[in-house]
Amino acid sequence: MTLWSRRHALGALGAAALCGTARAERFAGHYQPQADLLADGVWVVRGSDAPIGFDNGGAIANSVILASEAGPILFDCGPSQRYGADLSALARRLTGKAPALVLISHLHPDHALGASAFDPALVGALPGTIADIERDEPGMSDAMFRMLADWMRDTRLVLPGRRLAPGALTIGGRRLTLYAMRGHSGCDLVVKDEQSGVLLAGDLVFHDRAPATPHADLAQWRASLDQLSAIPHGLLVPGHGPVDRDGSAIAQTRDWLTWLDGALHQAAAQGLDMTEAGDMPIPARFAAMAAARYELQRSVSHFYPAIEAALLPRIDG
Amino acid sequence: MRGWKTGSALIALLAGVAHAATPPDPLHSPMWDMQAERLFGHDTVTFDPRVRMSVPMLAENQHVFPLTLDARALPHVRRIVVLVDLDPIPVPIDFAPGKAAPWLALRIKLDQRTPVRVAAQTDDGVWHVTGVWVDAAGGGCSAPPASRARGDWADHLGEVRGAVWHTAEATRLRFSVRHPMDTGLVDNIPAYNLETVRITAGGEDIARLTVSGSVSEDPAFTLLLPANEMRPIAIAMRDSNGREFSGRLP
Numbered sequence: 001m002t003l004w005s006r007r008h009a010l011g012a013l014g015a016a017a018l019c020g021t022a023r024a025e026r027f028a029g030h031y032q033p034q035a036d037l038l039a040d041g042v043w044v045v046r047g048s049d050a051p052i053g054f055d056n057g058g059a060i061a062n063s064v065i066l067a068s069e070a071g072p073i074l075f076d077c078g079p080s081q082r083y084g085a086d087l088s089a090l091a092r093r094l095t096g097k098a099p100a101l102v103l104i105s106h107l108h109p110d111h112a113l114g115a116s117a118f119d120p121a122l123v124g125a126l127p128g129t130i131a132d133i134e135r136d137e138p139g140m141s142d143a144m145f146r147m148l149a150d151w152m153r154d155t156r157l158v159l160p161g162r163r164l165a166p167g168a169l170t171i172g173g174r175r176l177t178l179y180a181m182r183g184h185s186g187c188d189l190v191v192k193d194e195q196s197g198v199l200l201a202g203d204l205v206f207h208d209r210a211p212a213t214p215h216a217d218l219a220q221w222r223a224s225l226d227q228l229s230a231i232p233h234g235l236l237v238p239g240h241g242p243v244d245r246d247g248s249a250i251a252q253t254r255d256w257l258t259w260l261d262g263a264l265h266q267a268a269a270q271g272l273d274m275t276e277a278g279d280m281p282i283p284a285r286f287a288a289m290a291a292a293r294y295e296l297q298r299s300v301s302h303f304y305p306a307i308e309a310a311l312l313p314r315i316d317g
Numbered sequence: 318m319r320g321w322k323t324g325s326a327l328i329a330l331l332a333g334v335a336h337a338a339t340p341p342d343p344l345h346s347p348m349w350d351m352q353a354e355r356l357f358g359h360d361t362v363t364f365d366p367r368v369r370m371s372v373p374m375l376a377e378n379q380h381v382f383p384l385t386l387d388a389r390a391l392p393h394v395r396r397i398v399v400l401v402d403l404d405p406i407p408v409p410i411d412f413a414p415g416k417a418a419p420w421l422a423l424r425i426k427l428d429q430r431t432p433v434r435v436a437a438q439t440d441d442g443v444w445h446v447t448g449v450w451v452d453a454a455g456g457g458c459s460a461p462p463a464s465r466a467r468g469d470w471a472d473h474l475g476e477v478r479g480a481v482w483h484t485a486e487a488t489r490l491r492f493s494v495r496h497p498m499d500t501g502l503v504d505n506i507p508a509y510n511l512e513t514v515r516i517t518a519g520g521e522d523i524a525r526l527t528v529s530g531s532v533s534e535d536p537a538f539t540l541l542l543p544a545n546e547m548r549p550i551a552i553a554m555r556d557s558n559g560r561e562f563s564g565r566l567p
Contacts, residue, residue, distance in 0.1 A: 142454075271482040271489050273383060273385060273537070273539045274373075275422065278373050297373040300383075301377035302377070305537070309478065315565055316563060316565075
């Protein structure tokens with residue numbers, strides 16, 4: 001491109017901005033996280049069930065606050081410095097103490113980047129998740145800044161300073177059991193609060209909100225759901241969607257994953273391309289699931305080329 | 318030369334002289350005027366909803382953005398191009414459908430938020446254009462392909478996969494070829510891409526594709542050939558190093 005045409009293009013860009021087609025700078029609002037009491041000393045802070053977007057500031061994942069004598073324990077801490085700080089302030093208002101520990105369930109930025117608001121020594125994750133964060137979080141952070149702009153202000157990458165191990169963990173008199181699983185990502189932390197029986201499933205369970213699959217291994221994920229079902233528990237807090245009060249969310253997540261896997265293979269076997277697969281009918285039983293079409297189209301992007309490569313025969317030579 | 322052309326275009330504009338009338342762009346793209354002049358020259362251009370394109374609601378992966386185009390509602394389509402206004406390689410595909418339907422599914426790279434358009438030229442020379450803005454993260458054309466990062470691209474270069482499906486309406490042909498589709502925009506990796514694809518049935522020409530580096534790595538195409546096409550189908554491809562690849566379906 002010549003210098004002149006580049007200038008011309010920039011001039012036209014200014015004109016386009018006046019037409020309202022280019023996106024102007026927008027300023028973030030306020031998160032205002034709300035805590036719902038689930039059991040004695042256990043609160044859930046619900047995320048929006050929508051896709052990540054500027055309108056929700058990326059606050060789409062659920063967080064949990066657990067009271068302890070040493071200070072509240074947080075399970076997942078949102079997408080940004082500001083969300084982490086707001087969640088910390090909320091936990092302090094509820095318990096009268098500063099957070100003692102922040103548990104990160106897995107690497108995804110809507111759960112992990114809020115760690116920016118905390119001392120890294122207070123942030124704990126399984127070793128597999130720490131490695132995942134070290135490898136992938138810079139790229140995911142870039143994507144979050146691109147989508148969320150001002151909401152992400154001051155958010156820094158924090159590598160969890162505390163390496164967790166599966167098994168019992170007691171903090172300030174609060175007895176937790178930690179489980180290391182995988183399938184939604186390469187390493188998924190599940191926590192059971194022994195006093196209330198509440199199970200914090202992280203993103204291994206989605207409830208009335210379609211599962212996201214950017215790092216998923218569907219077979220391992222289903223095996224983890226079997227493991228989860230075998231843990232005696234009361235209420236279950238999914239990573240996304242409402243608290244599961246009737247024990248249906250694990251089965252619903254499994255149902256979606258099984259349908260998705262079969263439907264993508266069937267689409268590839270029928271010779272559909274990616275856009276056609278992304279437009280396939282979604283069974284009526286998933287009608288109550290938020291973001292179903294959105295996540296189906298993401299999953300097509302994640303899985304389809306490999307499924308095709310496995311299904312289509314070689315025709316060269 | 319460029320300066321003179323620019324000057325005369327400006328004079329024409331100021332004098333109000335009618336000149337290669339491209340209609341105002343409904344997408345208000347900053348690059349439309351330049352791209353349209355380059356691509357369509359003095360041909361008549363019209364924005365026409367009969368040209369359809371189907372894309373996902375988000376660009377989950379800017380290296381592999383699927384697009385299905387459909388100009389079957391137009392009569393006598395002779396050529397279809399995809400135009401990505403803000404890509405450094407703005408025309409990923411130039412498709413001469415020949416005896417195939419003016420319909421194609423493919424995957425392209427997006428280097429940033431950009432209009433993505435389909436332009437179909439009918440036998441009277443008129444270009445019929447449709448398009449949408451697609452929001453995409455950067456780097457679709459300027460990050461190395463996955464097979465370069467893995468280091469195994471040469472082990473699989475030219476592997477062709479494919480199949481046909483017979484339906485009442487068409488003979489659906491899908492095929493893919495392993496190729497890094499290097500754009501030349503990545504440090505120390507020169508441009509290296511598939512350039513031409515020719516599809517024949519029983520030796521008879523069916524369709525041709527001219528392909529550039531902004532088609533995704535390991536290109537995959539779907540075409541609709543006439544129904545009940547039972548002759549052997551051959552796919553002959555050549556890349557920018559002159560290397561040839563072929564596929565054959567009985």
